[in-house]
Amino acid sequence: MRLPGRLSAAIDVLSEVETRKRPVSEALKSWGLANRFAGAGDRAAIGNLVYDALRRRASHAALMGDDTPRALVLAVAIRDWDEDTVALNASLAADAHGPAPLSDEEIARVTGQLSDDTPAHILADSPQWLAPSLERAFGDNWIAEGQAMTGRPSLDLRVNTLKSQPDRVVKSLARFAPRHTPIAPNGLTMPAGPGDARTPNVTTDEACLKGWFEVQDQGSQIVAALVGAKPGEQVLDLCAGAGGKTLALAAAMANKGQIFAYDSDRNRLAPIYDRLKRNGVRNVQVRAPASGALDDLVGKMDRVVIDAPCTGTGTWRRRPDTKWKLTPDLLAARTAEQSAILAEGARYLKPGGVLAYITCSILPGENDDRIAAFIATHPDFASLPPADLWQAAFGSNLPPNLETTGSGITLTPRLTATDGFYFNALTRPG
Template sequence: MRLPGRLSAAIDVLTDVETRKRPISEALKAWGLNNRFAGAGDRAAIGNLVYDALRRRASHAALMGNDSARALVLAVAVRDWNEDPAALSASFGADSHAPDALSEDELARVVGEVPDDTAGFVLADVPEWLAPSLQRGFGDNWIAEGQDMAGRPSLDLRVNTLKSSRERVMKSLIRFTPAETAISPIGVTMPAGPGDARTPNVTSDEGYLKGWFEVQDQGSQIVAALAGARPGEQVLDLCAGAGGKTLALAAAMMNKGQIFAYDSDRNRLAPIYDRLKRNGARNVQVRAPQPDALDDLVGKMDRVVIDAPCTGTGTWRRRPDTKWKLTPELLAQRVGEQAALLLEAQRFLKPGGTVVYITCSILPEENDDQVAAFIAANPGFSSTPAAELWSVAFNTALPLGLETAQGGIALTPRLTGTDGFYLNALRLAA
């Protein structure tokens, strides 16, 4: 397929996403099944167009004067992919699968600029109702944070030190031109390419099948390291899900001690068994959800890790459709769930133990606000100094701008080049 046909397909897919309110991945899969002539390169390009359209939906719509699928995709082609609008419009007439030629109004708009006096939430490409929250969390930098959250993410891998080394993994993936991550000492990254660039398919690589590495954003690797799990400890991973951070903790503990991996949802937990086997993680005991699943752990844990259910605002680069689906009601629901988990977690600690609270959110309601409320209600807890956590994990000084008002550590695309994450280590007095 040529670019005009790809643009037309992207408009169709984006229309499907918007009208049927389903995830981008589902809409792209359905389009591919109905258009089997399209090659892998075509599907990747169409996907990039759709994701880019939703990453900057607000500012694209402001530029074009409407938020139709056509307007958003045309804005991506010119504004993000640097296509010449006149040449693009002319090429549409030579392709039977192309959209209609650009109107005079579209030609004028697509080469314009969003005015500087445009509302901040539009410049930041975030939902209007979240602007006060983001401004409270980031101050004068909130628009810049939103703009960086609207970029493309890199593909990051965590080297499984139980089976391999970073040098070995990078050598095995040399065809993808991998690089070392900037912060994580066991991370490998492949930056996102422009336009129709394809993301490397590393999960079919021999190294992945042998358990040498896992796909994991550098931000997730960083908070797993900051969790501070040590060999020989007793650790409860209270929201283990598919086991991404569980595997990182097992490697950090060098298979010594014990991790109890639990999740309230059996379906989320299901993939962990195969992943543990592939990674060679032998110090993990999976606890399936049932009423007495964790009763024997009360008061015995050195560390309880809460990878809390959250709005996922820190992953907007990867899942931009969720940015526009988020509601105040869903945020309130997640806040309630997080508070309940913090209350539950303390039951399992022994004196001097630590609750490690983690979210992939950039909203203060889910981060510092939660920690402040918990400490106020449980004065035996205090936040472990952020600089101390960072020094122990990485043997370097904490970078400027990462410590939050409540003593947590916040990662963002603008500050660390990662997804958005938050961590606060709450230590119980001995």
């Protein structure tokens, strides 16, 4: 497919997302099944157009004076992909499979600039109702943080030290030119390319099939390391999901001690079994959801890890459609769940144990506020100093601007070149 056909397909997919409220991944898959002539490169390019349009939906719509799929996709092609308007219009006029050429008004708009009085939330490409929360989280830098969320994410890997080492994986994936991550000691990264660049398909590589690495954002690796799990400890991963952080904890513990992996949703937990086997993990006991499934663990855990259900605002680069679907009601539901699971997690700690609270959110209401509310009802708990946690995990000083007012740590694309994550570790006297 040539660019005009790809633009037309992206407009169709985005229309499907908008009108039928479908997740982008589902709409792209459906388009691919209905258009089997399209190759892998075509599907990747169309996906890039759609995701880029949603990442900067607010600012592109404001510039174009229109939020239709056509307006958004054309803005991406010219402003993000650097297509020349004259050359693009010539190709659109000559290709029956593409959208209509740009009008004079569209050209004037797409080559112009946003006005000086453009609202801040549009500059930040964020929902207007979240502006106060984002400003509270990041102060004067909140617009820059929002803009950083509009970029494409890198592809990050965590080398499984139970089976391999970073340099060995680098050699296996040399054709993709992986680099060592700047913070996570066993991480590798492949920066996202521009335009129609495809994401490296590493999951079919022999090294992946052998369990030498797992695809995992560096931010997720960082918060897993901050948990501080040590060989021989008893650890409860209370919201294990598919097991990404469980696997990282098992490697940190060198397969010694015991991790209990639990999730209230049996379907989310299902993939963990194959992943444990492929990674060579032997110190994880999976606890399926059932009445009394964790009763024998009450008061016995050295560490309880809560990777809490959240709005996922930290993953807006990967799932930009969720940015525009988030509502105050959904946020309220998540904060209620978070408070409940923090209280539940505390039951399993032994005296002197550590309660690690993690979200992939950048909103204070899901992060510092939840910790403050928990401490208000559990005054025997206190947060551990973030600088000490960072030093213990990485042997270096905590980078500037990562510590929150509530003694947590926030990671963001702008500050750490990762997805957005929050971490807070609490303990009570032994």
